Amino acid sequence: MKKVPSIELENRMKRFREHMDISNPEWEIAIVFSKINLYYFTGTMQDGMLIIPRNDDATFWVRRSYERTLDESLFEKIEYMNSFRDAAKKEDNLPDTVYLETEAVPLALYQRFQKHFPFKNFKPLDTGIAAVRAVKSKYELSLMRKSGKIHQYVLEDIAPEILQEGMSEADLAAELFKIMINEGHHGVTRFGMFDTEIVVGHVGFGESSLYPTYFDGASGNYGLSSAAPILGSRDRKLKKGDLIFIDIGCGVDGYNTDKTMTYMFGSSLPQYAIDAHNKCVEIQDEIAGLLKPGHIPSEIYTTIMNDLDNEFLENFMGFGKRRVKFLGHGIGLLIDELPVIAERFDEPLKENMVFAVEPKKGIKDIGMVGIENTFIVTPQGGECITGNSHGLIPVF
CATH class of the missing domain: 3.90.230.10 (Creatinase/methionine aminopeptidase superfamily)
Known part of the structure; x- marks a missing residue:
């Protein structure tokens, strides 16, 4: 099985953080849901979410399939969740504003996520990731x-x-x-x-x-x-x-x-x-x-x-x-x-x-x-x- 090299994943995350620091200097946290962007950052295309805090390690929370994620991904921090509730128990200090993929996240998913992660505002993340991927x-x-x-x-x-x-x-x-x-x-x-x-x-x-x-x-x-x-x-x-x-x-x-x-x-x-x-x-x-x-x-x-x-x-x-x-x-x-x-x-x-x-x-x-x-x-x-x-x- 071919895996995206860990150094490749690390460099992508580093470039993303650097881009966000310049383009959105006030950012505190970004959440990735779309499978294409999840693949870009983690090397696997599973059902889950990637939480990227500005001042802490990113965590890939996986619903399905956690087992396949472990087989395919060299991403450093992978956790299992049955629902957003599981992730919310371990993710604290959520800021008021969260950066999301507004082009990819449907309203129903947004509402389910916000139920367990009660942030107040959101800002678009799409062009930031696109610029890094370009x-x-x-x-x-x-x-x-x-x-x-x-x-x-x-x-x-x-x-x-x-x-x-x-x-x-x-x-x-x-x-x-x-x-x-x-x-x-x-x-x-x-x-x-x-x-x-x-x-x-x-x-x-x-x-x-x-x-x-x-x-x-x-x-x-x-x-x-x-x-x-x-x-x-x-x-x-x-x-x-x-x-x-x-x-x-x-x-x-x-x-x-x-x-x-x-x-x-x-x-x-x-x-x-x-x-x-x-x-x-x-x-x-x-x-x-x-x-x-x-x-x-x-x-x-x-x-x-x-x-x-x-x-x-x-x-x-x-x-x-x-x-x-x-x-x-x-x-x-x-x-x-x-x-x-x-x-x-x-x-x-x-x-x-x-x-x-x-x-x-x-x-x-x-x-x-x-x-x-x-x-x-x-x-x-x-x-x-x-x-x-x-x-x-x-x-x-």
Whole structure:
């Protein structure tokens, strides 16, 4: 069993405390409930809570499974609780104000917790943890590099070989998922966006990749049904002349990469579609060159967008009225992490932040062209860890 090293957990807690001391100098205690953040700080994803006092050791209180926690976690202080009442008996001197994950804690959980821990006020903890998680350690980067190699191999080398006329979008998505699992993918694509469900990503043939969804991304697809608008359609079959759009996540031991590849099946696309795709690749490369410590995400976004003419901007980063207002996003334990290459993200980039950069453009009756790869911020610019292909791979 692979365990997150104890020194890794210690460094994460140290960086979190340092960040809180600077950003919230009045803080006295933070409580973590969400499984993603629990995993980040403890190395296991169990049902419990992590209490982090400012001037004392943090305690991981576990409801289920305490036994598994002991097997998986090298966190120093782990206690069992049957309910919050058990933890409350040992946790005294609770301050009036508690820092909580307001984006993740539902009201019912909040009320149950406050019944036994009667604090008066709460403040948000989400951006503080997100800022710490945004800068990856060598350990985290090593896992993301492994994920990137799987991504590259499956989408650049294997996908063209398994495309067959008459297969459905769902067939292709399921086959890609199986292959990635066999190559080491951890099997889940996690998002922080509220109530978002996804299996592996978006797989679309032709105009399907333009179909509107609630998903906060440039592309879409028909999905399996209105009750499950995910994966791909069972009914949309691959035919000659189709543009194939694949935007899927991959991950190793919790850490994700994001990648989009496109393919021309049976024949070439019209030249105007190829030109639009190539422009998206140029934009990706330009953004990658700006992914250096000290550069400002909002300025990167403005620089790129101001350089595009009105004709290209039509259906850029979406289609019709459904367009997104970003060019890339942080990535790590979640696909959609902070910061974002968009307006109002004004904090300078730091070395070893990781971004998925995804310029895309919808083209009527053809589908979504463009590209996406995952980059590490370095002093030399973004280091791509998900492959080198420019997409529109011909499969004739």
